[in-house]
Amino acid sequence: MRLMIHPAARGGILTVVENYAASGFTDADTRFIQTYRDAGFLRRQLIFLQALAACLRAFVSGRASLAHIHAAARGSFWRKAMIARLAAAFRVPVIFHLHGSEMKLFYSQQPSWRRRLIGRVLTRASHVVVLSDSWADFVADVAPGARVTVVPNYVEVGPEAKPAVAPVEILFLGLVGPRKGTFDLLRAFAKARQDFPAMHLTIGGNGDIEEASRLIDELGLGDSVRMAGWVGPQEKHALLSKAAIYVLPSHNEGLPMSVLEAMSYGIATVTTRVGGLPEAITDGVDGLLIEPGDIDALRxxxxxxxxxxxxxxxxxxxxxxxxxxxxxxxxxxxxxxQLYESVTRDR
Known part of the structure; x- marks a missing residue:
C-alpha cells in the first residue's frame, strides 16, 4: 500500500494530488491521508493527530510500502517531518515532495540548529522530489547528502481558450495578497488602462479580499475589475476559456499550477523570474517574464x-x-x- 500524505487545503498541492488521481497514476492500492484542512485551530490539530494515527497504523501493520509526503514551508514542513521520522522508524521508504514557494525564505529565517534539522530531514528521506532545477540546487546546498529528483508539476492539456476580441480579458488566479503580486497587478493594470482602455481584469482566489477591494476603489477600477472569490473547477474552466492574457506577478513561487493551466489553454502569460518559472517559460517565446515588483514592466x-x-x-x-x-x-x-519503483526496490 502506498500512502499519499498531503494537505487538503485549497491550493496547488491539492491540485497536484487530484491530478494524480484523475490521470490514473494512483490506484486502489493508494491510501490518501490528509494532514491539514482550512478549519479552526483545534480542528486542524485533530486532523493532524488523525493523520498521524492513520500513518502509524499503516506502518505498524507492515502494509505501507511507500510514504509519498507532500510538504510546503513552515508548519507544513514540520508536520511532514514528524511523519517522515515515524516512517523511517518502521523502515518505510519516504519520498519527501517539496512544493513550498516560500521554502527558501523559511529556511533563511531559521536559527542554525533548525537549519541543521531541516537538512537532516531531507538527507534522511529515501528521495526528495522538487519542482525545478533551481529548487534542486537549493536542496543540494542545505542538504548535500540528499538524493534529489526533479519532477515538475503537470496539468491535463485543456481545450484552447476562445477569448472575445474586446475587451481584452485578463485573468489572475491565486491567493490574493502581496506574495502572489495581486496588488502589483492592480497598480499596473490601472496604469495600463491609460494606454489601452479596452481591457478587463478578473481576480479569482481567496486571501486579502478586503485590501484588494479597497485598492480597486482607490484606483477607480470598479468598472473594469471583478473579484470572483475562490473559484471551483467548473468556474475556473469558464474563466480560462475566455481569457486572452494570464498574469501572475508573484514574488515567491515553486512551479505554480495556475501558470501551467493557463499555458495549457493556449493563453499568453505574464509572470516573474522566480522559482521554476524561468525554466518553464522562455521570455518572448512562450510567455513574458519580468522581475517581481516591477510595476512599470508589468504595465x-x-x-x-x-x-x-x-x-x-x-x-x-x-x-x-x-x-x-x-x-x-x-x-x-x-x-x-520510475522513482517509486527505485525506492521500493531498494527497501
Missing amino acids: ASIVDLCRDEEARKAIGQAARQRIVTHYSAEAALPRLA
Missing part, C-alpha cells in the same frame, strides 16, 4: 499583449506546445513511476 507587458493580437496568439500557441512536451502527464508521470 508594459500587459499593454504590448493587448495591442498585438497576433503576438498574443503566437505566444499562447507556443505555451500550449511547451505544456504538451514538458508539463503534461505523459511527460512528468514516468519520472515519478
Whole structure:
C-alpha cells in the first residue's frame, strides 16, 4: 500500500494530488491521508493527530510500502517531518515532495540548529522530489547528502481558450495578497488602462479580499475589475476559456499550477523570474517574464499583449506546445513511476 500524505487545503498541492488521481497514476492500492484542512485551530490539530494515527497504523501493520509526503514551508514542513521520522522508524521508504514557494525564505529565517534539522530531514528521506532545477540546487546546498529528483508539476492539456476580441480579458488566479503580486497587478493594470482602455481584469482566489477591494476603489477600477472569490473547477474552466492574457506577478513561487493551466489553454502569460518559472517559460517565446515588483514592466507587458493580437496568439500557441512536451502527464508521470519503483526496490 502506498500512502499519499498531503494537505487538503485549497491550493496547488491539492491540485497536484487530484491530478494524480484523475490521470490514473494512483490506484486502489493508494491510501490518501490528509494532514491539514482550512478549519479552526483545534480542528486542524485533530486532523493532524488523525493523520498521524492513520500513518502509524499503516506502518505498524507492515502494509505501507511507500510514504509519498507532500510538504510546503513552515508548519507544513514540520508536520511532514514528524511523519517522515515515524516512517523511517518502521523502515518505510519516504519520498519527501517539496512544493513550498516560500521554502527558501523559511529556511533563511531559521536559527542554525533548525537549519541543521531541516537538512537532516531531507538527507534522511529515501528521495526528495522538487519542482525545478533551481529548487534542486537549493536542496543540494542545505542538504548535500540528499538524493534529489526533479519532477515538475503537470496539468491535463485543456481545450484552447476562445477569448472575445474586446475587451481584452485578463485573468489572475491565486491567493490574493502581496506574495502572489495581486496588488502589483492592480497598480499596473490601472496604469495600463491609460494606454489601452479596452481591457478587463478578473481576480479569482481567496486571501486579502478586503485590501484588494479597497485598492480597486482607490484606483477607480470598479468598472473594469471583478473579484470572483475562490473559484471551483467548473468556474475556473469558464474563466480560462475566455481569457486572452494570464498574469501572475508573484514574488515567491515553486512551479505554480495556475501558470501551467493557463499555458495549457493556449493563453499568453505574464509572470516573474522566480522559482521554476524561468525554466518553464522562455521570455518572448512562450510567455513574458519580468522581475517581481516591477510595476512599470508589468504595465508594459500587459499593454504590448493587448495591442498585438497576433503576438498574443503566437505566444499562447507556443505555451500550449511547451505544456504538451514538458508539463503534461505523459511527460512528468514516468519520472515519478520510475522513482517509486527505485525506492521500493531498494527497501
